Amino acid sequence: MRIIDVHTHPILREDQRGPAGAAQLIRRARAHGIEHLVALGDVLAFSRMQTVEQVQLINDETAAVMRAHPHFVTGFCYLNPLLGASAVEAEVARGVARGFRGLKLEIANNARDACMAPVMRAAERHGLVVLQHAWSMTNIHQRRFHTDPEDVATLAQRFPRVPIIMAHLTGCGVRGILAVKGCLNVVIDTSGAAPEAGLVEFAVEQLGARRVLYGSDAPVRDFGVALARITGSRLDARTQRMLLHDNASALLRLP
Known part of the structure; x- marks a missing residue:
């Protein structure tokens, strides 16, 4: 079965992972049958x-x-929206020139903040996907920079023509699935915390198979465990194929 992983961090200082570590991670990905x-x-x-x-x-x-790994790796351009519109637009232009196909947002700010507008306008202008970190938070004091699923929904409603990947299905949970159910420009990647029985199936049931796609968060999470969320699910083979490959291929315009 063909596999595209939409959520990895080949360079990760916390894991003492530089270029050599990135190459090792990619070898591990290939060993698991991942082709991109x-x-x-x-x-x-x-x-x-x-x-x-x-x-x-x-x-x-x-x-x-x-x-270093042509035809195997697609880059997303990381942004800090708090740096302002000029910095955002300049960095997006650099990324587009390098062939990046998306934008990555982490925890510099909350996705509902006004500083996201230049990011989303740039994404729409260049035809890019936005991957937004999200998690169902219990620490309310972190809401000023941590994005909850409801914040992703707010962002999606403000910019309905921009495709958004809400990261971390098992961090967002049932709450996250329901929060973005009505936002047709939002898909969810399956990365996140430990696997939870029935959660991938619930996401497919609520959102439709085309709005769920495989991501691992490797090396923070293991490829084998991340893949087993899908291959060990009760989903039929056609649906598993959509989550593992076809949805990401269509979204990112990959072969």
Whole structure:
């Protein structure tokens, strides 16, 4: 079965993982039958609030992984929206010139914040996908920079023509699925916390098979465990194929 992984971090300083570690991760991906992956960058390398230069370095590293593994890696451009519209637009232009196919948002700010407008306008202008970190939070004091599923829904409603991947199905849970159910421009990747029986099936039931796609969050999570969320589910073979490959291929315009 063909597999595209839409959520990986080949460069990860926390894991002492530089270019050699990225190559090792890609070998592991191939061993699991993965034929393409999305590299999201070391998005917490310099804490949650990076400077312009640090954002550029993160994306330079992603571009280097793409060059080292052509036709296997697609890069997403990491952004810190709090740096302002000019910095965002300049970094998106750099990413587009390098062949990046999406934008990655982490925890610099909440997705409902006004600073997201330049990000979303740039995504729409360049035809890019936005991958937004999200989690069902219980620490209310972190809401100013952590995005909950309801915040993703707000973002999606404000920018209905921009395709959004809400990250971390098993971090967002049932609450997350229901929060974005009515937002047809939102899909969910299956990365996140430990597997939860029946959750992938519930996502498919509520959203439809075309709005769920496989992601691992490797090396933070293991490829084998992440894949087993889908291959060990009660979903039929055709639906598993959609989640593992076809949905991501269509969204990212991959072969």
